[in-house]
Amino acid sequence: MRPSLISLKAVRIPTPKPAVVNYEIPALSSINYTDLPNNGFGIKNYSIEKTKFKHWPVYLKVQNTKLTTEVKRIKGDLAQFKTDLLSINPDLKITVNQTYGYANIKGNVVDEIKQYFDNGIKTDI
Numbered sequence: 001m002r003p004s005l006i007s008l009k010a011v012r013i014p015t016p017k018p019a020v021v022n023y024e025i026p027a028l029s030s031i032n033y034t035d036l037p038n039n040g041f042g043i044k045n046y047s048i049e050k051t052k053f054k055h056w057p058v059y060l061k062v063q064n065t066k067l068t069t070e071v072k073r074i075k076g077d078l079a080q081f082k083t084d085l086l087s088i089n090p091d092l093k094i095t096v097n098q099t100y101g102y103a104n105i106k107g108n109v110v111d112e113i114k115q116y117f118d119n120g121i122k123t124d125i
């Protein structure tokens with residue numbers, strides 16, 4: 001019987017597969033914090049994300065007759081955020097919540113804070 005193309009297609013020759021080297025996770029004791037990609041975030045720096053509509057997360061909070069300005073979505077060093085705001089305007093009375101990442105400022109200063117964010121809040125230190 002003569003071999004045909006159909007019978008030759010059914011014959012499969014096994015090809016050698018390359019050896020896969022398993023990745024070994026390094027021990028935690030061998031990793032230094034300077035080797036991590038975000039090693040400096042949260043130390044003397046912070047970021048404020050805009051909302052999905054590209055607005056700053058600065059809101060006026062009204063409780064009876066008390067007006068406060070609330071800045072949300074602060075990630076990083078909130079104490080540095082507070083000192084930067086106070087260096088621009090020392091008259092502000094600011095309280096920060098480290099756990100949830102927001103700051104309350106006494107009074108209605110929403111437009112003023114948004115202006116600071118638009119111009120860039122960082123000062124020359």
